[in-house]
Amino acid sequence: MRYYPIFVNLENKHCLVVGAGDVGKRKIQSLLDSGAAAVTIIDTREPDSSLDSILKQGNVTYCCREFDDADLNGQFLVIACTTSEAINEHISRVCNERGILCNIADQPEKSSFIVPASVKQGDLTLAISTGGQSPALAKCICRDLRESFGDEYARLLTLMGLIRPLMLDLALETKENTAVFRKLVNSNLLTAIKDHDLDSVVEILKESLPEPLHDNIPELLDGLV
Structure with a gap:
């Protein structure tokens, strides 16, 4: 199956995880990491100690x-990852009837x-899907991507995010x-950041940014390189 790639904004959204086993715990954490406003957990077992830090968060509710x-x-x-195939299938059917997004763990x-395999560096997220045909291959590709995309990409993205509003405030034409x-992205900025070469980063920024922003360069680079 070929899926439509999409990144979902969970801000102000309520999410449900049914089943708090090892898979469920990973799903719960990923929802919280992605900014879900509230996560409800349902499991017939009392929560174990590995959930302590999660349950301390004010936006998490556990129902035993x-x-x-x-x-x-x-x-x-909704994410269903119980040990009962019948319960998972029931949740899937009811969600489908109500038009609620639903994932059944390991049953695409x-x-x-x-939920695709993914590699994250700061705000950079690279997602990989094999259409559900080979999770093992997706994990292999993730490993290769982690080797290719280091934390310099996260730092570059942070820098670009700081530059963007400053550029917009100049009210220049879109072009x-x-x-x-x-x-900036076609320069050697990424390499300079990776090498912690502050002088080169400053030089590239002065060559690339409009002169009114040159005074902002020290604050842009504070703690970044």
């Missing part, structure tokens, strides 16, 4: 009981979306802004 269809009320996204054919950003 069986799943009920009413638990889906108000949920934007019963899911309305899958002028585009030219500056293209010049």
Whole structure:
């Protein structure tokens, strides 16, 4: 199956995870890391100590009981990873009827979306999908990407994020802004950041940024290189 690639904004969204085993714990943490406003966890077992840090967060609710269809009320996204195939399938069916995004762990054919393998460096996220045909290959590709995309990409992205509002405040034409950003990403800036070569970074920024922003360069680089 060929999936439509999409990144979902979970800000102000409520999410439900049914099943708090090893897989469920990873899913819960990933939802919290992605900014979910609230995460409800349902499991028939009492939470173990590995969930202590998660349960201390104010936006997490743990319910020690069986799943009920009413638990889906108000949920934007649902992940089912119980040990019961029948329960997982039931959750999938009801979510489909209600138009709720649903993922059944390790059963892409019963899911309305899958969670791709991913590599993260700061705000940079690289997602890999094999259409559910080979998770092992996806993990292999992730390993290769981790070797190719180091933390210098995170630092470069942070720098670009700081530069962007300063450029917009200059109220230049779109084509002028585009030219500056293209010049930056096509320069040796990434290599200079990777090598912690502050002098080269400063030189590249002075060559690329409009003169009114040159005074901002020290604060842009504070703690970055």
